[in-house]
Amino acid sequence: MNEEMWSELEKIDILRERMGVGYDEADRALKAAGGDVIKALAGLEHEQQSATGGWKNRGREVWGDLKDKIEVLNQTKVNLKRRDKTLLSVSAPLGAALAYTFWRRPGLRLLGLLGAAGAALAHYELEVDKTPVAEPGEVTDTVIIFEDRDDPDPEQIGI
Numbered sequence: 293m294n295e296e297m298w299s300e301l302e303k304i305d306i307l308r309e310r311m312g313v314g315y316d317e318a319d320r321a322l323k324a325a326g327g328d329v330i331k332a333l334a335g336l337e338h339e340q341q342s343a344t345g346g347w348k349n350r351g352r353e354v355w356g357d358l359k360d361k362i363e364v365l366n367q368t369k370v371n372l373k374r375r376d377k378t379l380l381s382v383s384a385p386l387g388a389a390l391a392y393t394f395w396r397r398p399g400l401r402l403l404g405l406l407g408a409a410g411a412a413l414a415h416y417e418l419e420v421d422k423t424p425v426a427e428p429g430e431v432t433d434t435v436i437i438f439e440d441r442d443d444p445d446p447e448q449i450g451i
Contacts, residue, residue, distance in 0.1 A: 303329050311336045364422070371419040372411075384420070 300322070306329055307318035313336060325331035368384035382390070394404035 300327070303327070303332075307332055307336065311340070367422070369421040369423075371421055373417045373419055374415060379416075381421075 303322055304315060304318045307313065307321060308315065310333060311318070313321075317336070318332075321332040321336050322329070325335055365384050369381050370384055370387040371378050372380040391404075394400045
């Protein structure tokens with residue numbers, strides 16, 4: 293082999309070692325860079341960053357969406373009502389866990405189905421309340437109560 297081929301093989305070996313690519317990819321990058329090792333390294337680095345960067349950004353987006361959905365679910369309540377009177381109110385995750393527990397146990401499954409049928413006949417309702425819960429320190433409504441200390445029957449006014 294002549295000296296030029298050895299030099300090209302050494303360049304390819306450098307690219308393979310530093311970038312963790314195969315012979316074909318290193319040779320392609322070296323030819324695209326006109327034989328310049330530094331340009332080939334920069335090109336391979338750019339390819340690797342763009343290939344993994346897209347997945348990283350998409351992963352962050354999916355994780356952010358999942359956290360938002362979990363937050364909304366945590367703020368959702370399931371209410372058991374009869375004639376506009378709330379008898380029981382639980383968070384949606386707790387309600388789902390209870391429903392799953394009842395469904396997994398055969399004895400509880402039958403009891404749950406009988407209870408659901410009885411509740412439907414007695415006009416009970418399940419209501420899903422998605423009203424967002426206020427963040428700590430966030431003011432949603434302001435209530436001001438006035439009291440006249442001289443008056444024996446104090447009047448309260450809500451605004």
